[in-house]
Amino acid sequence: MNRPSRFVVLFSALAALFQTAFAAAPNFNLIGQFQTGIFDAGACEISAYDPVSQRLFVVSAAAASILVLDLSNPAAPVQLFTIVGTPYGASFNSVDVHNGIVAAAVEASPKQNPGSIVFFDTNGNFLNQVPTGALPDMITFTPDGSYVLTANEGEPANDYSVDPEGSVTIVDISGGVASATVMTASFASYNGQEAALRAQGIRIYGPGANTAKDFEPEYIAVTSNSQTAYVTLQENNALAIIDIATATVTSVKALGFIDRSLPGNSFDPSDRDLPGNLPAIDMGTWPVFSMYNPDAIASYEVAGNTFLVTANEGDVREYTALTEGVRLGSGSYVLDPTAFPNAATLKNNANLGRLNVTNKLGDTDGDNDFDQIYTFGGRSFSIWDANGNLVFDSGNQFETILAGLLPTQFNSTNSANSSFDTRSDDKGPEPESVTVANVCDRWFAFIGCERVGGVFVYDVTNPSLPFYVDYFNSRDFSVTVANTPAALAAVVELGPEGILFVDTAESPNGMPLLILSNEINGSVTIYSAFCDGSLPVEFGNLDAVTGDELVTLRWNTLSESNNARFEITRDGLSVASVTSQGNAATEQHYAWTDRGVVNGRTYHYVLTSVSSDGAREELATVDVTPHATANSPLEFALHPAFPNPFNPTTSLSFTLPEAADVTLVIYDATGREVATLVDGHYNAGSFHADFHAAGLSSGLYFARLEAGSFSAIQKLALIK
Numbered sequence: 001m002n003r004p005s006r007f008v009v010l011f012s013a014l015a016a017l018f019q020t021a022f023a024a025a026p027n028f029n030l031i032g033q034f035q036t037g038i039f040d041a042g043a044c045e046i047s048a049y050d051p052v053s054q055r056l057f058v059v060s061a062a063a064a065s066i067l068v069l070d071l072s073n074p075a076a077p078v079q080l081f082t083i084v085g086t087p088y089g090a091s092f093n094s095v096d097v098h099n100g101i102v103a104a105a106v107e108a109s110p111k112q113n114p115g116s117i118v119f120f121d122t123n124g125n126f127l128n129q130v131p132t133g134a135l136p137d138m139i140t141f142t143p144d145g146s147y148v149l150t151a152n153e154g155e156p157a158n159d160y161s162v163d164p165e166g167s168v169t170i171v172d173i174s175g176g177v178a179s180a181t182v183m184t185a186s187f188a189s190y191n192g193q194e195a196a197l198r199a200q201g202i203r204i205y206g207p208g209a210n211t212a213k214d215f216e217p218e219y220i221a222v223t224s225n226s227q228t229a230y231v232t233l234q235e236n237n238a239l240a241i242i243d244i245a246t247a248t249v250t251s252v253k254a255l256g257f258i259d260r261s262l263p264g265n266s267f268d269p270s271d272r273d274l275p276g277n278l279p280a281i282d283m284g285t286w287p288v289f290s291m292y293n294p295d296a297i298a299s300y301e302v303a304g305n306t307f308l309v310t311a312n313e314g315d316v317r318e319y320t321a322l323t324e325g326v327r328l329g330s331g332s333y334v335l336d337p338t339a340f341p342n343a344a345t346l347k348n349n350a351n352l353g354r355l356n357v358t359n360k361l362g363d364t365d366g367d368n369d370f371d372q373i374y375t376f377g378g379r380s381f382s383i384w385d386a387n388g389n390l391v392f393d394s395g396n397q398f399e400t401i402l403a404g405l406l407p408t409q410f411n412s413t414n415s416a417n418s419s420f421d422t423r424s425d426d427k428g429p430e431p432e433s434v435t436v437a438n439v440c441d442r443w444f445a446f447i448g449c450e451r452v453g454g455v456f457v458y459d460v461t462n463p464s465l466p467f468y469v470d471y472f473n474s475r476d477f478s479v480t481v482a483n484t485p486a487a488l489a490a491v492v493e494l495g496p497e498g499i500l501f502v503d504t505a506e507s508p509n510g511m512p513l514l515i516l517s518n519e520i521n522g523s524v525t526i527y528s529a530f531c532d533g534s535l536p537v538e539f540g541n542l543d544a545v546t547g548d549e550l551v552t553l554r555w556n557t558l559s560e561s562n563n564a565r566f567e568i569t570r571d572g573l574s575v576a577s578v579t580s581q582g583n584a585a586t587e588q589h590y591a592w593t594d595r596g597v598v599n600g601r602t603y604h605y606v607l608t609s610v611s612s613d614g615a616r617e618e619l620a621t622v623d624v625t626p627h628a629t630a631n632s633p634l635e636f637a638l639h640p641a642f643p644n645p646f647n648p649t650t651s652l653s654f655t656l657p658e659a660a661d662v663t664l665v666i667y668d669a670t671g672r673e674v675a676t677l678v679d680g681h682y683n684a685g686s687f688h689a690d691f692h693a694a695g696l697s698s699g700l701y702f703a704r705l706e707a708g709s710f711s712a713i714q715k716l717a718l719i720k
Contacts (some may be wrong), residue, residue, distance in 0.1 A: 026529040028514055030474045032075040036522035037485030038062045043522030046498040047515055048097040051101045051506035053122040057095045072508050074526045083124045096142035098537030105136035105147045112162045119177045127177045134164035138219045141225035146174040147244055151217035160207045160321040165216040170247045183247035183592030187212040201254035202238045205360045207321055213435050221299040223306050230308055234315045237291045239388045241473030250523035253517045257289040258378050262548045264395045268424040269355040281403045281410050298612045299435040299444055305461045306386040309445045311434040314377020314427040328448045329353025330463050334369040342595040346708055354425040379428040383448045383463045391463050404713040409477050414520045417477045423451045433499040439512055448496040569606045588676050637711035645717035653688035660708040666691055693718050
């Protein structure tokens with residue numbers, strides 16, 4: 001086993017990805033939610049929005065229906081009515097809306113029978129119903145509205161007595177829904193080529209299955225010209241490319257594997273890392289290959305070229321006739337002694353013994369032991385070109401970032417809050433949903449994680465050099481998850497299944513929206529976005545630090561001209577004036593500290609912009625009550641550095657609820673230590689340290705705080 005420093009893994013994986021960071025980026029705030037009060041029954045799964053009626057259509061497996069919500073006030077969505085699914089089949093699986101037409105995918109009973117697409121208007125009135133292949137799951141309109149496509153999974157019966165073909169149904173509605181015509185993109189032309197496809201890395205392994213039966217289309221992305229569809233074949237670890245007009249599968253691409261022995265691809269493979277089978281965050285590199293197994297896929301264009309973004313969730317076939325998932329440490333999973341002379345060590349629970357792996361891949365010489373180890377899911381997101389070639393994969397970034405941001409909820413599951421590290425042995429954070437949108441004049445990918453929850457935001461404007469922007473999660477981990485409406489509302493969101501972006505032009509409140517459909521606690525959560533720097537943000541206070549009585553105010557804004565001026569008043573008295581030094585329309589970052597305050601007293605601050613002609617505009621207000629450091633903080637924390645980006649000095653503050661040995665170290669993008677700001681034993685309290693970077697080059701740096709068992713990482717951008 002090779003286990004490099006977690007610091008080096010983080011920095012080597014992330015450094016190149018932040019080269020263009022700190023351009024304008026969206027900030028998301030939770031503004032509204034709709035709660036069904038139904039637990040772990042798929043009460044809210046996939047959503048679609050109609051901008052004309054301002055209605056949200058939400059698939060509810062629990063109700064076998066589509067819930068229709070009034071979204072005219074996104075802060076307070078209201079259910080208007082329900083479209084019941086039973087007249088049309090067993091249940092709705094997916095929904096999409098385009099030009100006032102609602103299209104829903106309906107599975108049959110049994111699900112191995114052909115399903116259907118049902119069309120409604122936005123008032124829920126039936127328009128038409130057309131047949132599809134077995135188990136239509138994801139449904140989508142083409143951007144021009146001429147076609148509707150469904151990914152028909154064709155899942156087998158438990159005993160594989162019936163195994164329908166996977167396919168993609170393509171419905172031409174260019175002449176209107178009433179005269180819709182149905183075509184099927186079939187994989188039957190690949191039957192007989194199983195050996196060659198397996199040799200490419202495509203998984204075909206169902207009992208007695210040919211290619212068409214074994215392929216299970218999961219999700220569809222369509223190019224902006226409505227001509228080509230890209231379809232994930234999740235269990236098969238492959239991608240299909242389809243010509244829409246002719247309903248022809250033009251190619252099938254093997255996606256390959258992630259080599260977990262390489263730096264940047266480390267992961268935590270165990271939920272029992274410590275003696276006594278205790279959990280811990282333990283990222284390392286191992287002789288393991290991960291299948292991408294993508295679920296959701298989205299497409300976007302840069303300079304006329306199509307790129308695809310996948311959420312690499314992972315999936316396991318579990319049937320009475322086929323159970324491929326097995327723990328590596330089990331007696332039935334035998335490692336080849338030549339390939340793995342350290343098999344006994346690997347099978348230890350603290351190492352790989354708990355990891356769920358497939359028993360259908362890795363026996364390269366057919367002698368009934370495993371020469372290679374393959375596990376499920378990339379725990380990542382990937383970008384692919386139009387030919388299915390890998391452009392970028394996020395590797396270990398999701399787990400590394402979550403280890404820093406959620407150190408006590410790392411790799412939690414979605415059905416209980418007391419579940420630290422319980423998913424490390426099985427697909428980790430499990431990225432499932434993805435959408436791509438142009439916000440703030442840049443392209444961003446939003447990736448939802450099914451288990452721990454939350455959304456990762458990456459700038460993908462440069463597909464070969466995307467960078468991490470943000471992670472937000474409104475899940476309240478302090479709430480006891482229980483099957484009561486009150487508890488489910490209190491936890492806010494569990495298990496985001498669907499993710500939907502509504503742009504400014506179509507939004508009911510004139511702001512971009514991101515909408516999550518959460519299947520575990522049965523909620524829809526609605527976030528509103530604004531561009532970082534386009535509005536004043538974070539005009540707020542920090543508590544007193546190092547015994548001084550002070551308030552630090554901080555804000556960002558986008559200057560409309562050189563030398564824009566801002567004034568600060570405290571209780572009606574002018575106490576500061578700040579003038580920008582940037583170019584026109586350049587993002588600015590400001591901080592100002594007021595030392596003329598008294599602990600425990602409340603002050604009212606006002607931030608005002610002053611234009612060149614003297615006109616004044618109140619931008620933000622805040623009430624601040626500075627606290628003495630004698631009041632011990634409630635938690636360990638490394639607070640945001642300010643200013644950031646900076647030149648040449650930035651200040652970092654941290655809080656300790658109890659005495660601890662503390663180090664605060666700065667690393668450059670290669671993982672090299674460049675400064676030690678703190679190294680010693682500190683009592684409980686609030687502290688700060690300045691990072692002086694006058695002699696360093698512009699670029700990305702990382703601050704790492706370690707205090708007892710607590711650790712946190714923060715990125716810093718030095719811009720000269």
